[in-house]
Amino acid sequence: MEYIPGLQGVPATQSSISFLDGQKGLLTYRGYPIVDLARHSTFEETSWLLINGELPDREQLAAFDAELRNGRNRRVKYNVRDIMKFLPIDGHPMEALQTCVASLGMFYPGQERMTANGVNADSEFVEQMIIKTLASMATLVAMWEHIRRGDDPVQPRADLTYAENFLYMMNEREPDAVESRIMDACLILHAEHTINASTFSALVSGSTLAPPNLVVAAAIGTLAGPLHGGANQRVLNMLDEIPSVAAVADWLDQRLANKQVVWGFGHREYKTKDPRADILQGLLEQLREHRGGEISPQYEIARELERSAEERLASKGVYPNVDFYSGLLYEALGIPRDQFTPIFAISRTAGWLAHWKEQISQNRIFRPTQVYTGYDPRPYPSRLNG
Numbered sequence: 001m002e003y004i005p006g007l008q009g010v011p012a013t014q015s016s017i018s019f020l021d022g023q024k025g026l027l028t029y030r031g032y033p034i035v036d037l038a039r040h041s042t043f044e045e046t047s048w049l050l051i052n053g054e055l056p057d058r059e060q061l062a063a064f065d066a067e068l069r070n071g072r073n074r075r076v077k078y079n080v081r082d083i084m085k086f087l088p089i090d091g092h093p094m095e096a097l098q099t100c101v102a103s104l105g106m107f108y109p110g111q112e113r114m115t116a117n118g119v120n121a122d123s124e125f126v127e128q129m130i131i132k133t134l135a136s137m138a139t140l141v142a143m144w145e146h147i148r149r150g151d152d153p154v155q156p157r158a159d160l161t162y163a164e165n166f167l168y169m170m171n172e173r174e175p176d177a178v179e180s181r182i183m184d185a186c187l188i189l190h191a192e193h194t195i196n197a198s199t200f201s202a203l204v205s206g207s208t209l210a211p212p213n214l215v216v217a218a219a220i221g222t223l224a225g226p227l228h229g230g231a232n233q234r235v236l237n238m239l240d241e242i243p244s245v246a247a248v249a250d251w252l253d254q255r256l257a258n259k260q261v262v263w264g265f266g267h268r269e270y271k272t273k274d275p276r277a278d279i280l281q282g283l284l285e286q287l288r289e290h291r292g293g294e295i296s297p298q299y300e301i302a303r304e305l306e307r308s309a310e311e312r313l314a315s316k317g318v319y320p321n322v323d324f325y326s327g328l329l330y331e332a333l334g335i336p337r338d339q340f341t342p343i344f345a346i347s348r349t350a351g352w353l354a355h356w357k358e359q360i361s362q363n364r365i366f367r368p369t370q371v372y373t374g375y376d377p378r379p380y381p382s383r384l385n386g
């Protein structure tokens with residue numbers, strides 16, 4: 001029996017949700033290239049596509065959008081706010097988010113519907129929980145931002161799109177059209193990515209017929225790590241260490257000599273630049289133009305880092321990944337660095353729930369095996385017996 005570290009190349013499921021070709025830098029959701037979705041779709045439409053398999057027609061989209069905007073789904077119970085008030089304000093927002101998502105099921109009972117006929121979940125429950133969980137995510141992230149500052153949370157608004165409402169709740173001002181389009185595109189770009197680590201967590205948890213809020217909580221815990229979604233926050237802190245564009249090459253040589261990873265670079269699947277990094281970079285350029293040429297000075301450092309890294313790391317197939325440019329955009333949109341990964345989680349909830357729905361429709365509990373490297377059975381030493 002061969003053990004493959006990190007399960008590299010080992011299929012863990014069959015799925016029709018997304019596809020990627022890491023040599024060509026191609027990513028599709030249900031067959032649609034990510035570049036087209038980022039340009040023409042909305043997060044609401046893309047979420048429906050991921051969850052249901054086809055683009056919605058006008059009525060389906062209107063109904064889904066109305067449910068996502070409905071206060072019943074966009075608001076969370078006051079008790080969740082009370083839970084947040086007990087959390088340490090210097091804790092990481094991913095921990096606050098995981099705690100609150102995990103608690104959601106206690107306020108919205110019905111978990112017995114997970115096994116309505118003893119095995120399969122009741123489909124109405126699945127649809128309701130998908131909408132409730134997806135709609136609550138942005139509220140929870142923004143709510144924690146205000147609670148940790150000692151302020152009252154900003155109530156969600158039903159007249160705003162998902163992206164607009166999120167930026168409105170975070171920044172207490174309505175975003176302009178360019179900012180909201182950029183946020184919307186970021187949500188689309190991060191929504192799904194085949195069997196990445198957090199989606200795998202969601203599959204494993206879902207395969208036990210755990211309720212969806214706990215499936216998402218498991219995935220949030222996995223996304224938090226710096227080798228996965230947590231890298232986006234670290235990229236900005238890393239760029240802070242580089243004093244100027246001219247200092248990039250020496251800084252990088254030193255970092256590689258010290259065997260430190262460059263955050264926001266490298267990917268198990270892509271051996272070329274992540275197509276999402278290209279699109280995010282384009283969005284940064286768009287924002288720069290919109291702001292009259294002004295954007296973070298770190299953008300120039302990031303671009304030089306990409307150039308220098310290409311000379312040193314391309315031979316290993318290491319290029320910028322989705323986490324490299326996203327934080328620069330979020331920072332320019334007024335979002336604190338430790339909230340970058342929670343935004344990733346908001347968006348990826350669409351993909352996690354799509355996989356959850358697919359998993360429970362073809363379920364078999366995950367239970368892999370191991371290559372045992374421990375002792376053969378041996379006698380318990382008598383001197384310890386009494």
Ligand SMILES: CC(=O)SCCNC(=O)CCNC(=O)[C@H](O)C(C)(C)COP(=O)(O)OP(=O)(O)OC[C@H]1O[C@@H](n2cnc3c(N)ncnc32)[C@H](O)[C@@H]1OP(=O)(O)O
Binds near residue numbers: 260261264269316
């Ligand atoms: C949303 C996402 O999850 S995207 C990924 C976000 N994570 C990061 O940005 C963290 C930095 N990147 C990494 O740590 C890795 O590239 C991972 C975890 C993403 C992928 O890991 P793996 O597929 O196991 O790649 P692996 O570690 O085998 O790398 C292959 C080679 O490239 C090197 N390499 C990979 N990523 C990097 C990096 N970011 N910086 C420097 N070298 C790197 C490795 O050191 C290794 O070199 P070697 O062959 O000389 O030993």
Ligand SMILES: O=C([O-])CC(=O)C(=O)O
Binds near residue numbers: 192194197267268
């Ligand atoms: O696919 C992966 O391993 C990580 C990733 O890029 C993502 O989850 O978006």
